[in-house]
Amino acid sequence: MNKQKFALQTALVALAVAGVSVPATADAPGAGGTQALGPETGEQVYRQICQACHMADGKGASGAGTFPALAENPRLASPVYPIIVVTRGKGGMPWFSNALSPAKVAAVITYVRTHFGNHFTTPVTEADVKKFGSPAPVIDH
Template sequence: MKFSLVTVAASLLAVSMATPVLAQSPGAAIYKGKCQMCHLADGSGNKAMKVPAFSADASAATLIADTKNGISTGPVKMPAYAGKLTDADITSVVTYIKTLKK
């Protein structure tokens, strides 16, 4: 019996299409990879690094602008992600941040 490449490719595709249903949203993955070390898993902010908690009343538009442009006024700088993340990625990570707020 001989496996065809098409069969292998089709089963890989099936696996990769099924995975996102079980995995977290892209925003969650980006947050864990790029933001959590400063902002912590619950968004409360790494106190040792002087990162404040996300403001509970900030609009999504404000959070998106802050993520794109960065903030350089505080003791620790919030990096600017414009050009590093796509607009779609920034929107999805901010959507995820909004879910962290209690």
């Protein structure tokens, strides 16, 4: 796998697409809601996207299935794992490599790794995300 090529594609796609797109054939609202939300910092990205499922306190939640806790999570010790999950998605979790630039992916992972009882203080960089991340898949119409 050519990581550099993928990293470039990731950056380009992130520039081109403002939100997580929905297939044209789905029952979606239409063309509205395109106004930029503008999360900039890692914390803003967490509040505006991640906490929808992982909850405001990072502890996740359980019903018929589980949203895993990010709080006190040893799997965040290596930055590579969250970079892969955020850019590629995992199970029911979508990819965010179209909605978030590599810099914002780096910022939010750095935020999570240093909050919610996590103490992995080495910042994750944009270069790390470009190196280990994946480009956004194309939605099937």
